Amino acid sequence: MEKTIAVLPGDGIGKEVTESALKVLQAIGRRYNHRYHVNTGLIGGDAIDQKGHPLPQDTIDLCENSDAILLGAVGGLKWDQNPSHLRPEKGLLAIRKHFDLFANLRPVKAIPGIISASPLKEDVVKSVDMMIVRELTGGLYFGEPKRKTDNGAVDTLVYSREEIERIVEKAFELARLRRGKVTSVDKANVLESSKLWREVVEQKKLKYPDVELDHLLVDAAAMKLITNPSMFDVVVTENLFGDILSDEASVITGSLGMLPSASIRADGFGLYEPVHGSAPDIAGKGLANPAAAILSVAMMLKYSFGMETEASSIEEAVFSVYEDGYCTSDMKQDGYRVLSTSEFTEKVIEELERESVSDHILSAYV
Numbered sequence: 114m115e116k117t118i119a120v121l122p123g124d125g126i127g128k129e130v131t132e133s134a135l136k137v138l139q140a141i142g143r144r145y146n147h148r149y150h151v152n153t154g155l156i157g158g159d160a161i162d163q164k165g166h167p168l169p170q171d172t173i174d175l176c177e178n179s180d181a182i183l184l185g186a187v188g189g190l191k192w193d194q195n196p197s198h199l200r201p202e203k204g205l206l207a208i209r210k211h212f213d214l215f216a217n218l219r220p221v222k223a224i225p226g227i228i229s230a231s232p233l234k235e236d237v238v239k240s241v242d243m244m245i246v247r248e249l250t251g252g253l254y255f256g257e258p259k260r261k262t263d264n265g266a267v268d269t270l271v272y273s274r275e276e277i278e279r280i281v282e283k284a285f286e287l288a289r290l291r292r293g294k295v296t297s298v299d300k301a302n303v304l305e306s307s308k309l310w311r312e313v314v315e316q317k318k319l320k321y322p323d324v325e326l327d328h329l330l331v332d333a334a335a336m337k338l339i340t341n342p343s344m345f346d347v348v349v350t351e352n353l354f355g356d357i358l359s360d361e362a363s364v365i366t367g368s369l370g371m372l373p374s375a376s377i378r379a380d381g382f383g384l385y386e387p388v389h390g391s392a393p394d395i396a397g398k399g400l401a402n403p404a405a406a407i408l409s410v411a412m413m414l415k416y417s418f419g420m421e422t423e424a425s426s427i428e429e430a431v432f433s434v435y436e437d438g439y440c441t442s443d444m445k446q447d448g449y450r451v452l453s454t455s456e457f458t459e460k461v462i463e464e465l466e467r468e469s470v471s472d473h474i475l476s477a478y479v
């Protein structure tokens with residue numbers, strides 16, 4: 114099997130964790146005899162500095178000619194005072210819109226082997242396994258008018274029925290493959306866009322009588338994520354709410370550095386990136402947890418290439434490192450040895466290669 118991957122490291126720790134992700138991807142290639150052709154492109158602050166645009170045309174061309182996109186993160190203090198069109202984040206929003214990557218999947222699971230890294234009580238988090246489905250190409254981040262003057266500013270939260278229908282359909286379909294429950298999160302007691310959201314969800318429900326549905330207002334959902342996170346199977350919500358709730362949900366795992374994401378469209382083409390940002394506060398120090406980027410590779414193999422076995426082997430390898438008593442500094446626990454980004458990555462690769470040997474031995478007998 115051969116695939117071409119566009120790799121966009123971006124800024125800050127995006128570069129560091131993408132390096133880890135690529136090492137694991139090549140280890141998967143060795144283990145399963147796959148060939149991954151990697152082409153690297155510029156996005157975000159680096160692209161502004163080198164090309165004068167947060168998403169240069171040659172990066173778009175590179176991605177158009179690839180089977181999937183792996184992205185690190187964008188942003189940094191250096192560009193925070195830039196005019197809006199020259200902020201790194203615009204590059205990320207632009208690539209999502211360009212490729213119509215409307216469905217952002219953010220899985221949140223308790224991490225076996227280091228449950229205690231969560232600041233929440235073990236009996237609250239131990240069985241958590243949710244999928245946050247965030248609408249990614251509409252809402253407040255893209256609505257017009259969007260402008261600021263000295264005397265005021267405006268952003269516009271707009272959704273069409275079709276934009277809501279397709280993300281809600283995705284959520285119900287995913288719920289059928291999981292535990293059969295959708296929780297729709299909105300602010301229907303105030304926002305007109307949420308009132309339409311809730312109407313569409315109720316209409317879609319009629320097509321999925323086998324799927325359980327409940328609605329939560331976003332403020333109540335934020336509270337439930339802490340008090341009763343295991344109530345959630347699939348959570349579907351709009352762009353801004355999903356952005357905020359997924360960072361909050363990362364607490365359950367013990368670190369934002371654990372959360373991968375898939376941003377996909379109807380034909381399965383996708384962009385895979387950690388939920389976290391460029392973390393300028395720890396960039397360049399070898400402290401970044403690469404797990405989110407590594408698990409994003411697993412999501413790419415699963416959602417864009419249908420390689421469930423290969424995806425599971427990455428997840429098992431990551432979890433094994435924690436079970437063996439290792440972690441990165443963000444998950445620091447008594448009794449665990451703290452590893453640097455590269456040391457943690459090497460441990461994951463060792464686990465993948467160890468499993469490979471055991472597969473080989475097993476295949477000799479079955």
Ligand SMILES: NC(=O)C1=CN([C@@H]2O[C@H](COP(=O)(O)OP(=O)(O)OC[C@H]3O[C@@H](n4cnc5c(N)ncnc54)[C@H](O)[C@@H]3O)[C@@H](O)[C@H]2O)C=CC1
Binds near residue numbers: 189205389395400
């Ligand atoms: N997808 C993307 O490219 C995103 C970009 N950003 C950008 O990132 C920059 C920094 O934003 P922040 O609000 O600080 O968010 P952030 O997600 O970069 O960091 C938040 C906190 O989590 C920690 N953290 C994040 N990832 C980590 C990892 N892998 N291992 C260990 N610790 C980790 C950071 O050290 C920081 O204390 C900004 O320019 C922002 O616009 C923010 C979120 C997502």
Ligand SMILES: CC(C)CC(=O)C(=O)O
Binds near residue numbers: 202356388
């Ligand atoms: C530029 C931001 C919207 C990135 C972010 O926070 C996210 O996608 O989670």
Ligand SMILES: [Mg+2]
Binds near residue numbers: 356357360388
């Ligand atoms: Mg975010």
